[in-house]
Amino acid sequence: MSPVTLRTSRDLPPTSRSLDTMEWNHTGSWRFLRPRYQDKVAPCAEACPAGEDIARVQMLLAQGAFDRAWLRIREENPFPGVCGRVCSHPCEAACNRGEFDAPVSINSLERFVADHARRQGLAPPPAEPADSGRHVAVVGAGPAGLTAAHFLRRAGHDVTVFDAREEPGGLLRYAIPAYRMPAEPLAWETGLVMSGGVRFQPGRRLGEDLGWDELSRFDAVLVAVGHWAPAPLGVDGEDLAVDGLALLEDVRRGRPPEVGGRVAVIGGGNTAVDVARTLLRLGAEPVVYYRRRLRDMPALPGEVAELREEGIEIQTLLAPARIAARDDGGLDLALTPMAVLDEDGGQRPRVVPSGHPEIAVAVSAVVTAIGARPSPGTPAAGLDPDGSEAVALHLRRIRPRGEWAERPPVFLAGDLVNQNRTVVAAIASGKEAAVVIDAALRDRALGDAWSAIRVGRKGAVSLNRLAGGDRAFRLDHVVRYDDLNTIYFQYLERKKRPRITLDERRTGFDEVHLRISASLALSEAERCFHCGQCDHCDNCYLFCPEVSVRRDPRAETRQIDYDYCKGCGVCVVECPRSAMVLEEEPR
Amino acid sequence: MRRVVEGSHAVSHAVDLARVRVISAYPITPQTHIVERLAELVADGVLDARFIRVESEHSAMAAVIGAASAGVRSFTASSSHGLALMHEMLHWAAGARLPIVMAEVNRAMGPGWNIWADQTDSLSQRDTGWLQFYCEDVQDVIDTILIAYRVAERVSLPVMVVLDAFFLSHTYEPADLPEHADVDEFLPPWEPVEVLDPAEPRAFNQLASPEFYMEFRHKMQQAMDEALAAYPEIDRAFAARFGRTHPLVEHIPAEDGARAPLALVTTGTITSTARAALAELRDRGTPVDLVKLRALRPFPQDEIRRVLGPYGRVAVIDRNLSFGYGGIFAQEIRAALSSLADRPVVYPFVAGLGGRDVTPDTVRAVVDRALDDEPPGDILWAGLKE
Amino acid sequence: MPIDLPPSERMTSGHLACPGCGAAIAMRFVLKGLGDRVVMVIPACCWSIIAGPFPYTALKVPVLHTAFETGGAVASGIRAALDVKGDHETQVVTWAGDGGTFDIGLQSLSGAAERGEDILYVCYDNEAYMNTGVQGSGATPEGAWTTTTPTGSPKATRKKDIMQIMAAHAIPYAATASIAYPEDLVRKVQKAASIRGTKFLHIFATCPTGWKVPSEVSVGLARLAVQTRIFPLYEVEDGERYTINVEPKGYLVDAYFKAQGRFKHLTAEDLERIQERVDHGWSRLEALARIA
Structure with a gap:
């Protein structure tokens, strides 16, 4: 487009009037x-330990592109069906919408996407790179191990997963109760990992059915056997108590114990809550005893709330002092009243005996859920700060010294190394393991690349960024509330997650949370600001x-x-x- | 059809005959009879047009600019202060090359308030790019309105048809009112070249930079030249149909075939007075030739030189005044004659300002002074109180 | 929800508006609302320049550029011409600035409104004579700096209430609109176009250059004017039925004034006084809306 050329007076119209548009200018x-x-980076994505591209997933959901939303999640996390149920969802706490009205219900939307995929029988695209010719052993088929196995396999390595139990899933399969984590969605997702070409060897317990001679034939080993060993209560009569994890595993193996009457559950974490709610469903009358206050409980607030809805009593500031057998076959549980000593630093406060007299309660059983310790067979060097080194946020490597000098590189992941022992942290750990082991097998130093593959440089590892996908081109700036122009957003109520009735909850192991409808999912996804997208x-x-x-x-x-x-x-x-x-x- | 018609109503009926479609006006004495009659004609359905009753003369001219820009034959009328208020839009109408016709009733400018005849109002608009035709009588008014549209639409410039306050605007005379069918033949519907049209969206009158402005002004001058060149042909066409002719310069010798020692130049209604006064003088043995000047713009310079050049003396009566110089028609005539090596002496009289009567006595006094040995001067007052 | 506007585009790139010009944004929205049967009259204003010099135009509608004070009259003439040609569908739209509306063009606008001319008169209000270099107008708000109300003696009197003036003409439709609320603006254009008679639209159009604000806040500042109730969005039908279209959040005026260089000399007391005026004006508007 060029300006009109008017050379002579004759070319001009009689008066000033247009002959063309201004587009030449x-x-x-x-x-x-x-x-x-x-x-840019959405705060939810930065907060997600699994590094999911949450805001983009919400956008796809809002467009009704459910399949693409599922694939988008699976780029970073092979377990949306798991996380959509049991994740502690730090994303929602970071959601900018929280400052506007209420956070987007990201967790239930993830569950929706995963259930949609399972119902539709979606299949992920096949792993792309050629076989590397390298072999990796993953010990422990929990979320950390399976995540690592999944991404290592997709990177072209030959991966064998060993597990002590018969089915993969770890605590997802053998600890978390079915009303939270039903078997079928888990089996479908672990099945997808296996169908990607991961070998699975069940019944191979490290140190018993699986030795280092065998493991040393691999090019790299990842140990992610988790924490299954009960922590000692440290009180008289401790041997009269039942280990909570063992109880949960029995229930999930279809061997529920005979319980009845008042059962004391000791602890304040998710296991304690799971145990108490399981006992209720088995017909007992559980009471949770916790040494600190309600607000100090490390269990997910939502789980605690549901526990209380179900009518389970929590007694706080009571620490077990003694357990003694009674003649009627029951137990006497003595509890020491506690007092908060100090409350600094936002940490859980220290508590000390208050000086009040002990309280005695008569119970039919005491179940402990005060935390667990590394499973037997875990290499001591891996847990030793001298024997191993941190090679990522959620990953340690045994130093190649002594006997370990002769062995392939050995890494530890999951609960063994995580401060925060959540499922999603285990997945984060598995991803880091996959990235680090892949680099090691290919003699590639990650070095400076490490921050570049993290979401917003500070968040979790992103496989999309590692592969140079679209997330690699995002500005690392994390979008905060003040960055938004919120005038364009309307107040919209956060959708409530539908649940089964309280009666159904108290009497059976049906999943408490129902899948939300597609229309509910659409309208909830529309609430997302799509920060930075x-x-x-x-x-x-x-x-x-x-x-x-x-x-x-x-x-x-x-x-x-x-x-x-x-x-x-x-x-x-x-x-x-x-x-x-x-x-x-x-x- | 011969009828006795008031000068103002003659304008109104001519506008009807011209099948004007949009009229916009604001009342001012002595223009009111024109627009009142037009309002009636429109209201009665005689004239199929829209009458826009605006809130000022400025808006009246703006409205007809809008209407003409949309390709519709348009008309307004004003006078004196009203015309002065329009001044800005007079430039706009001409620059936009719109063939608007306006009746302008010559009235004096205040202060003090004066509603009577005086040409200074219209002559002050000399440089706006309008053609100006001055009328002598009621028939002249009717015919000039029709001729004005034909000229305006031929050259795409607006025309002011000028008539004296009261002496003409409020005077009844017998006149021929042409038939619609004849006028339609003489003045077919206007076919504008370009109009505001959503189907062909163009911008009009936008900023014209120094790179182009001068060419647009040159084209306006060319249009004025074309008007001058085309006028005789249009006048002949008019004469052929209606039997009357209205040359821009009308030469009326006292005696056929002879040239009197003095030519008297007049405009407007003074011409009629002069006709009577000079006839009497001729009969008494003092022949003075009369030259009726009809146009201020385009100024018929060649014709002026051809008609007046051979005279020894020329007297001009101006019912107007350019302060600090003199009568305005006289200036124009003197300027036109200045290119002649051998040119008449011009006696520039100013008379009849603010409606003061210019009587046959005034004309005789002017003739006497011009024929006597009064030094010609730059301004000669006639009828001024001593 | 995404903003939903008609897709038509009758303004071209390459025009001569300053960066961030609210008048350019306003023109785009108004044209979107008008459709293709339009004739536009532009009396002297920024848009006389923005639209481009001969032989160009930035508008794909017929435009008649005209003298400063003639917006109402020229539109009346075009309307009459179209009517006598039998075209009653084409909208005749006057597009005038605040000077051409509040001040020099008020008489011709008033005349057209009184006659009930079937035209849409749009005033894009950037609160001063911007085209000539930021001189104060009848639309300049109290306290504002302009080149003719310099900081030593900023404008002492209040902005003329053009909406009340137009409402007093009892025209069928008068409305305020803002470049920050395009859907509301376009709806009003469309509504106006559907009504016979004189329609008046008063559009708040930020002038980053004249207000001494960064160009990127152009729309945001217009939004703030609405949210502070300084420029409420409302409609007046037949001069008496008032409807408030956007419920402002009622932010304090400080945020609006402190964002602009033209107000930087204002003291806390000045702002307090202005706040009272704004509160009073809002109460009055609410009362009028209640009566309706």
């Missing part, structure tokens, strides 16, 4: 600031005073026509979700 030359589309809302296009944002109506793209853009920056400010930046114009 390339006003882009006025620009000293340059707006640019730039996706362009969702083609077109504000940039509509508010552009220069008509210089070009839309391709078919493709989901927007482009700034820098021939005309004057760099006013209105698009950047009016972007509701901070998916643009305004930079100095390069000269």
Whole structure:
């Protein structure tokens, strides 16, 4: 388009009137600031230990692209069906929507996506790279081990998973009660891991059915056997108590113990809650005794709330002092009243005996759930700060000294190394293991690349970023509430998760939470701000005073026509979700 | 059809005959009879047009600019202060090349308030790009309105048809009112070249930079030249149909085939007075030739030179005044004659300002002074109190 | 929910507005609402320049550029011409700035409104004579700096209430609109276009250059004007039925004033006084809306 040429007076019309548009005038030359589309990091994604691209998943969900949403999650986490049920969902605490009205119900949406995929029988695309010819042993088929196995296999390695038990899943299969983590969705997801070519050897307990001679034939070994050994209570009559994890495993193996009457559950973590709720369902009358206060309980608040809804009593500031057998076959549990000593640093407070007299309760059984210790067979060197070194946030490697010098590199992951022993932290650990072991097997130093593959440089490892996917091109800036233009958002109530009735909950092991409907999922996903993710809302296009944002109506793209853009920056400010930046114009 | 018609109503009926479609006006004495009659004609359905009753003369001109820009034959009328208020839009109408016709009733400018005849109002608009035709009588008014549209639409410039306050605007005379069918033949519907049209969206009148502005002004000048060149042909066409002719410069010798020692140049209604006064003078043995000047713009310079050049003396009566110089028509005539090596002496009289009667006595006094040995001067007052 | 506007685009790139010009944004939205049967009248204002010089135009609608004070009258003439040609569908739209509306063009606007001309008169209000270099107008708010109300003596009187003036003409439709609320704006354009008679639209259009604000806040500042109740969005039908269209959050005016260089000399007392005025104006508007 060139300006009209009028050489002679005869070329001119009688009076001033237009012969062409102004489009010849390339006003882009006025620009000293340059707006640019730039996706950033959503706080949910930064907070997700599994590094899921949550805001993008919500966008796909809101568009009804459920299949793509599932695949998007699986890029980072092979267990959305697990996490959609048992994840501690730190994403929701980080959700910017929390400051606006209430966080997006990310956890239930993840469950929705996973259930959708299972119902539809979706299959992930086949692993892409050629076989590396390297062999990796993964010991422990819990979330950490399976996650590592999954991503190592996808990286082209030959992976064998050993586990002491018959089925994969670890505590997901053998500890967490079925009303939270039913067998079928777990089996489907572990099945997908196996169908990707991971070998599974059941009944191989480290140190008993599996030795280091065999493991040393692999090119690398990952030990992720978890914490199954009960922690000692340290009181008289301790041997009269039942180990909570063992009880849960018995129930999940279909061998529920005969219980009845009042049962004391000692502890305040998720295991204690799981045990108490399981006992209730078995017909007992559980009471939880916890040495600190309700608010100090490490169990997930949602789980504690459901426990109380189900009518289970929690008695706090009581520590077990003694257990003694009674003549009637029951037990006497003596409890020491405790008092909070100090409360600094936001940590759980220290408690000491209050000096009040002991309390005695008559119970039919005492179940302990005060934490667990590394499973037997775990190499001591791996747990020893001198014998091993941290090679990632959630990963240690045994130093190649002594007997370990002769062996392939050995890594420890999952609960063995995690401070925060949640399922999602185990998955994070498994991902780090896969990344580190893959690099080691390929003699590739991660070095500086390490921060570049983390979400927003500080969050979890992202396999998408590692592979140079779209997340690698995001600005590492994490979008905060003040970065948003919230005028474009409306208050919308957070959708409640539907549940079975209280009666059903008290009497059986049916899953408490129901799958949400597709319409509920759509409307909940629409609540997502999509922080830092362009969702083609077109504000940039509509508010552009220069008509210089070009839309391709078919493709989901927007482009700034820098021939005309004057760099006013209105698009950047009016972007509701901070998916643009305004930079100095390069000269 | 011959009827006795008031000068103002003559305008109204001519506008009806011209099948004007949009009229916009604001009342000012002595223009009111024109627009009142037009409002009636529209209200009665005689004239199929819209009458926009605006809140000022400025808006009246703005409204007809809008209407003409949309391609519709448009008309307004004003006078004196009203015309002065329109001034800005007079430039706009001409610059936009719109063939608007306006009746302008010559009235004096205040202060003090004066509603009577005086040409200074219209002559002050000399440089707005409008053609200006001055009328002598009621028939002249009717015919000039029709001719004005034809000229305006031919050259795409607006035309002011000027008539004296009261002496013409409020005077009843017998006149021929042409038939619609004849007028339709003489003045077919306007076919504008370009109009505001959503089907062909263009911008009009936008900023014209120094790179182009001068060419647009040159084209306006060319249009004025074309008007001058085309006028005789249009006048002949009018004469052929209606039997009357209205040359821009009308030469009326006292005696056929002879040139009197003095030519008297007049405009407007003074011409009629002069006709009577000069007839009497001729009969008394003092032949003075009369030259009726009809146009201020385009100024018929060649014709002025051809008609007046051979005279020894020319007297001009101006019912107007350019302060600090003199009568305005006289200036124009003197300027036109200045290119002649051998040119008449011009006696520039100013008379009849603010409606003061210019009587046959005034004309005789002017003739006497011009024929006597009064030094010509730059301004000669006639009828001024001593 | 994404903003939903008609897809049509009758403004082109390459125009001459300053970066972030609210008047350019307003023009885009209004054209979206109008459709293709439009004739536009632009009296002297920023848009006389923005639209581009001969032989160009940035608008794909017929435009008649005209003198400063003639917006109401020229539109009336075009309307009359279209009517006599039998075209009653084409909208005649005057697009005037605040100077051409509040001040020099008020008479011709009033005349057109009184006659009930079937036109849509749009005033894009950037609160001063911006085209000529930021001189104070009848639309300049109290306390504002302009080149003719310099900091030593900022504008002492209040902004003329053009909406009350237009409501007093009892025209069928008058409404305020803002570049920050495009759906509301376009709805009002469409509503106005569906009504016969004189319609008046008063659009708040930020001028980053004249208000001394960064260009990127152009729309945000317009939004703040609504949310602080400084420029409420409402409609007046037949001069008496008031409807408030956007319920403002009622932020304190400080946020709006402190964001702008043209107000930087204002003291806390000034802002307090202005806040009272704004509160009073809002109460009055609410009362009018209640009566309706």
